[in-house]
Amino acid sequence: MGIKYKVAIIGCGSMSSNHVYGYLTTDKFNIVAISDPHVDAMLEFDSIFGHMENYSPKHFTDSLEMLNYSDYDVISIGTWHKLHSKWTIEAARHHPRIILCEKPMAESLKSAKDMIKSCEENNVSLIIGHQRRFLPSFIEAKDLIFSGEIGKVELIKADSAMGLFNWSTHHFDMFRFLLGDVDCDWVMGAIERNSNRFEREIKIEDKAVGTFGFENGTVATLLSDLTTNFYQGCMLYGS
Known part of the structure; x- marks a missing residue:
């Protein structure tokens, strides 16, 4: 054994x-x-x-x-x-x-x-x-990207919910995973908090938007709690 x-x-x-x-x-x-x-x-x-x-x-x-x-x-x-x-x-x-x-x-x-x-x-x-890295759909998407099916990944778009500390952390990790764990060079973002919202005893935002620039030139955008059409995946746009 x-x-x-x-x-x-x-x-x-x-x-x-x-x-x-x-x-x-x-x-x-x-x-x-x-x-x-x-x-x-x-x-x-x-x-x-x-x-x-x-x-x-x-x-x-x-x-x-x-x-x-x-x-x-x-x-x-x-x-x-x-x-x-x-x-x-x-x-x-x-x-x-x-x-x-x-x-x-x-x-x-x-x-x-x-x-x-x-x-x-x-x-x-x-x-x-970040266990979603091991989902078959995520692995297949990464394999397709690295096989050149869509050329160079230029833009990734994702819609999240439940706060940056909850679902959105998975989306951040997904961006890096799909790109081969490249580093993020820069981030721009904004949050709004008008309520008394908490995520497991930590104050969190009501809404957030972020844009991420990766060292390979790919840009990713994330909308958190801004749409009702949120899901675990993303949209990828290639060259």
Whole structure:
């Protein structure tokens, strides 16, 4: 059966449940520890996954106690957004092989940079949960682009919703994925906030528009909460 990697989970919410399901269905991981301040959340995980092989976690209501309890190969972070940086930085200090953190990466650019710095200093690979890269439709679209089917990609248009911290983060990642992970050279944007809108305890905009210029010359535009015709994909315009 080979080596199985030990996994610890921080935050037992809906997104972490997707992580756990993914780990267990590969037969390469053991879920050995889970943490959440709400005991009921951990018990719900047990009710969902308790019948599956390789699921036998110790429960912790204190995530730091869990990190100090043992060594782990993989640590998954599925808390709400504002805790992503805190627990990524702390988890990196415990030297797992990999940290898988849910999107959005962080609540600020500084926090994101601090996460990267902590992982680099501790030789930890950091992955952000942009799972749409693995959708067959996304992979096929990228393959068609790189086969030259539409020539050079000159413009990408996307319509998003639910805030920049929610769906739109997937669109940002989609732009880079489809273009081969090229860097973004410049961004122009505007937001509007007239309501008391929040995304998991973080203030967010009511509407947003952004234009992105990539190093290969491609330009992408994103409308967030400006149209009712939003979806996960995009329109690509080639030469």
